């Protein structure tokens with residue numbers, strides 16, 4: 001390739017409004033989207049990449065050796081974020097996409113799509129208060145996925161997760177592309193928080209602690225199973241009460257501390273990358289990858305529920321049962337199911353209305 005062609009090719013990546021980018025995408029489609037000069041690996045898109053979560057998430061994904069191509073899509077500011085991240089000397093090739101007319105190009109050929117697009121909470125709001133704005137955003141983005149990369153695994157972060165995952169499922173059903181194994185609501189931050197707070201109480205390194213958190217991702221629907229903590233341990237009833245409440249209110253703790261400027265972004269980006277990495281290792285065929293996620297489920301009578309899932313080439317290949325619960329957890333489960341049922345129904349009705 002001539003030097004001036006090479007230069008034109010590189011600059012096209014950084015200026016998504018440049019018509020050259022369309023030609024570039026046509027080339028990528030032809031050669032199976034393998035980026036020239038990039039490392040072998042998976043193609044990942046982040047939708048909402050210029051946001052509070054999106055930016056650190058993009059940075060961490062650019063550092064992930066399993067990622068060969070990273071597409072950064074947003075309705076604002078994605079060219080700047082893309083230019084910035086693209087200077088990191090890691091393997092993934094980064095491309096930016098701005099605005100709805102570039103959604104299709106952003107999604108074509110992707111293996112994994114991570115969605116942190118949408119508005120965050122302010123103090124005094126519940127996650128459900130975000131429904132009116134975020135439901136429409138998630139619907140539009142999932143319509144794009146159904147059209148441009150119907151086989152991709154989707155990691156949905158946008159709140160209220162308890163309703164946005166059912167919305168996504170309905171959109172995919174309508175489009176005839178729904179594969180329940182490939183749609184995962186991200187509840188990893190609840191697990192990350194639970195590991196941290198439990199480690200603090202036990203005086204352990206949080207990296208050694210694993211707490212299953214089941215149910216959903218809002219208030220009482222967040223149900224940590226403290227009876228199943230690894231390494232095995234026991235808690236007094238005061239400790240159980242304190243830990244359960246702190247884990248359930250972890251998001252609100254950050255919203256209040258940020259005092260109107262947003263909700264958890266950095267810990268969420270960390271959790272999102274931890275979860276995306278597990279999905280990519282599953283896609284690669286690694287054995288024994290198990291993480292909690294909010295998925296289509298038959299573990300309870302509800303159509304969606306968060307529990308441990310085994311991640312593999314097809315996505316969430318097995319949904320684990322909850323295992324033995326103690327009395328405190330059984331009571332918590334009933335409360336969680338009641339709220340979850342309404343949130344799931346609200347999501348479904350938004351599309352079926």
Ligand SMILES: NC(=O)C1=CN([C@@H]2O[C@H](COP(=O)(O)OP(=O)(O)OC[C@H]3O[C@@H](n4cnc5c(N)ncnc54)[C@H](O)[C@@H]3O)[C@@H](O)[C@H]2O)C=CC1
Pocket residue numbers: 047048049050051052053054073074075076116117118119120121130134137140141156157158159160161186187188189190217262263264265268
């Ligand atoms: N699942 C979880 O554990 C967590 C979920 N969240 C949720 O993640 C979402 C994002 O939070 P932040 O990054 O803090 O918000 P933010 O406002 O900082 O960023 C959101 C980004 O989404 C973009 N966006 C809006 N509409 C879009 C569209 N139609 N297409 C593409 N991008 C669009 C915005 O331009 C912005 O860059 C919120 O709904 C928040 O509640 C936050 C923390 C944890």
Ligand SMILES: O=C([O-])CC(=O)C(=O)O
Pocket residue numbers: 120121127159189250251252254255263264
């Ligand atoms: O609390 C919020 O609004 C954001 C969120 O989901 C979390 O931090 O767990």
